[in-house]
Amino acid sequence: MAQDWTHYLQQGFYDELVGPDGPRPAARPLMERLVGLGADALRERQRAAELEIKTLGITFTVYSDGNAIDRAWPMDIIPRVIPAAEWRRTEAGLKQRVHALNLFINDIYGPQRIIRDKRFPAELIASSKNFRAQCRDFTPPLGVWAHICGSDMVRDGDGTLYVLEDNLRVPSGVSYMMMNRQVMKHVFPELFENQVILPVDDYPSQLFDMLAAMSPRPADYPCVVVLTPGIYNSAYFEHAYLAQQMGVELVVGPDLFVGDDDCVYMRTIQGPERVDVVYRRIDDDFLDPEAFRPDSALGVPGLLRAWRKGNVALVNAPGAGVADDKVVYTYVPDFIKYYLGEDPILPNVPTWRCEDPQSLKHVLAHLKDLVIKPANESGGYGMLVGPKSSREECERFATLIQRDPRNYIAQPTLALSTVPTLTDHVPEPRHVDLRPFILSGSDIQVTTGGLTRVAMVKGSLVVNSSQGGGSKDTWVVETNESDSPS
Amino acid sequence: MLSRMAENMYWFARYLERAENTARLVTVTTNLILDLPRVVTPDWEPLIDITSGRDKFVERHGEMSEHRVVQFLLADRENPSSLISCLTKARENLRTTRDIVPAEAWGQINRLHLIAQEQMGDALSRRGRHESLQTIIGQCQMIVGLLDGVMSRDEAFEFMRLGRNLERADMTTRILDVRSGDLLAEMPADLKAYGRVQWMSVLKSMTAYQMYRRLVRSRVSGVDVVRFLLQEERFPRALQACLKTLEVCLSGLPRNETPLRAVAQLRRMVQRADIAALAHEGGTLHVYMDELQLKLAGCHDAIAATYFGAELAPNAAMAAGVTPPAPSSSQAQTQRAG
DSSP states (O other): OOOOOTTTOOTTOOBSSEETTEEOGGGHHHHHHHHHHHHHHHHHHHHHHHHHHHHHTOBOOOGGGTTOTTOBOOEEEEEEEEEHHHHHHHHHHHHHHHHHHHHHHHHHTTTOHHHHTTSSOHHHHHTOTTOOGGGTTOOOGGGOSOSEEEEEEEEOTTSOEEEEEEEOSSOOOHHHHHHHHHHHHHHOHHHHHHSOBOOOTTHHHHHHHHHHHTOSSOOSSOOEEEEOOOTTSTTHHHHHHHHHHHTOEEEOGGGEEEOTTSOEEEEETTEEEEOOEEEEOSOHHHHOTTTSOTTOSSSOTTHHHHHHTTSSEEESOTTGGGGGSHHHHTTHHHHIIIIIOOOOSSOBOOOEETTSHHHHHHHHHTGGGEEEEETTOOTTTTOEEGGGOOHHHHHHHHHHHHHOGGGEEEEEOOOOOEEEEOOSSSOEEEEEEEEOEEEESSSEEEOSSOEEEEOOSTTOOOOOGGGTOEEEEEEEEOOOSSOOOO | OBHHHHHHHHHHHHHHHHHHHHHHHHHHHHHHHHHSOGGGOOOSHHHHHHTTOHHHHHHHTOSOOHHHHHHHHHTOTTSTTSHHHHHHHHHHHHHTTGGGSOHHHHHHHHHHHHHHHHHHHHHHSHHHHHHHHHHHHHHHHHHHHHHHHHOOSSHHHHHHHHHHHHHHHHHHHHHHHHHHHHHHSOOOGGGHHHHHHHHHHHHHTTTOHHHHHHHOOSOOOHHHHHHHHHHOTTSTTSHHHHHHHHHHHHHTSSSOHHHHHHHHHHHHHHHHOOHHHHHTSHHHHHHHHHHHHHHHHHHHHHHHHHHSOTTTSGGGOOSSSOOOOBTTBOOOOOOOOO
16 A cells, blocks of 8 residues: 655654655655555554564663553654765764863863853853762863763754754663664665665674773773663663673672772672773762762762772763753853864754843743753753743743743754654654764764654654653665665 | 672572472462361461461461461462562562573563462462462473573572572471471371371472382381481482582582581581481471571571672671571571662
8 A cells, every 4th residue: 555645744844754855865765665565564564663672671661650660662663864974964063062072071170271261151160050079170081071972963944953952961872772773674674785774783892992991900801880770760771781782790889889999899709899990870969979969879989089089980970960051052162162173063052041131031021932941951851842831831930930040041942853653544744853872982983873762742842762752763874966766 | 790690599599499389388288188187187387387477477367277378378468478479579589680591581480470460369269279379380390490491500590509409408497397396296096197198298398209209118207208308319309409409509609618618517417317316206306407497597698698798788787687596486588678
């Protein structure tokens, strides 16, 4: 049964696969296959994919879902396609961005040149929720703080790719990106044979190499561990998966201790074993009851002490979250200019800082048209989507903002791009974003594509996994400009 | 291997074994009751003592009726050693060690957990009990068989075997302790035959009857049964056999001096025992069994201290762990919290 795509496109939105004149060149082989298969066969393949995900045990917990810690990871089988040429440019932009961010963080915990040169306000640091005084006057190996960064990107209606935000604390999603690809190879093997779809498989070895490079002890096989909060954490699957793929131990807080020599040890049946690098998936607050929240049972007492002594590497470093602030985000183009002397390759989303009186005035007058975000929440929580909100909600936010303007930013409602997504009937457009991952060690590397997150509900812009969003595979496809049917 | 993983594997195996043994105990006792005249009916009380749940049971139920005891032993979640509690804990322990055991084991323990819940209604009634408990026992054996067949003999495997055999040894001594007490007492002549039936049930509660008969060709006698279940190295549920396996497991592990010494001591004690003399009087045997259990608990302590880091973390002196048994009853060991 042939698919009719003539009524698919939505006005005002850019679709990643379907342009105004039909399927986009990089997506043509895919679209032809989808049309050829028809709705029933597609649903069949979707079911097969879901079964595989269940069998493989790929889970993600949604906290509001009660005790369901074995909730299957939601994936839609129609991938997002990015032409390789566009990707190469994006990749360069991401590397530039993360490089500047790390220089900023290192500076802010060190000499704070950027503040002295008046290119960044001191008050912003003083009032920053994630700035950690415990990390001042210390330089971690290679000056890298945010070894792993997940920068969320969105495409607006005019086709421009923007960076929406940088996640520098404990960004997740990379394992799901890899699992999506694994499942997709079984769903559409024919398409992988006929096109050049760039692989995503070597992330675990890149990750391990980066982690090993941070080791304080020069050795052939440094002891690397993945520190997880445990099985009840939403991304536990990812923690376990990465540990297994890298061939390193997965530990929880009580498995580690800091000895009298300020070194970190792991409790094994052979006795204590020295640990060199901790890839920690626990937030700063809970990382070390000696340095941060004393009531945390998840962390390791003395970990920060060992880190400052240079006896253990922490990835990402504590305190990296200072740049995870949405107000700091607005300065990133300035960081690129200040630290690198370059113009940003990738644009920020135009943003109003509510702490600025003029901007505040504008924001309050246009709440209904804007997206308001708190400076330091993640997962899409605590934000207001103006066009979709009631008067009461807007009024409530107006109060919140005025009470604490430093901690709110506003952005125009972007016309997020869409990708065809299976529904009960024909595939329909659903809004997506993209989270590539950038690894910084002795060099900077970017995952090929990244995790595409999709809002499963029609018209919704909320793609976050923690709020029930779904995902798609991301294909970076080599094309020749003079396209010929394959 | 992480201490925590070793501990989880150990307790996974212990709880699974405990579940299987509990199911077996209940089904055998049920059958025994059908064989005996009313006047000799053993009550269900000994089972409470075998699983050392007396205090908990009295607190919650009081009356030692069949219905209440079976409910307590199989379905009561407030009883940390009930069948359902054991299966739940076995499953939880396997959840975090999934990556180091064959994947099918996780699927199987999940199924077993579900089946137990489904079958519980039947298990509580006398009519459906045998079949439902046989199903559960079968599922336990399937998991053990699966792991035995496809798991490498690595450290994870050895800790699992340690746990299983320690639990098995523990259960053997408990059953003997509780049952032999009343069985060795003098029986009136006309009920001597029923004494034999009861000894047979002791054997059957460890699925040992057939193997016993193959070895001991004469009639079932109390002394022979005690000797078989304590000293027969070739029967896997006999105490000496379990201890021998513990030695084999420990030989494959690092830093094993302390635990090995504890096991060796216990082995010598069992080997030297003059069962006939001990069995002559119920009281002496009971004291001896108590000593065995103390030493077994000591083996567990040595393993926990050496491998599970019990001594490394100052705040690891957890409760619910290893209290020395009171003279006439011994505590069922449970995994420490956290």
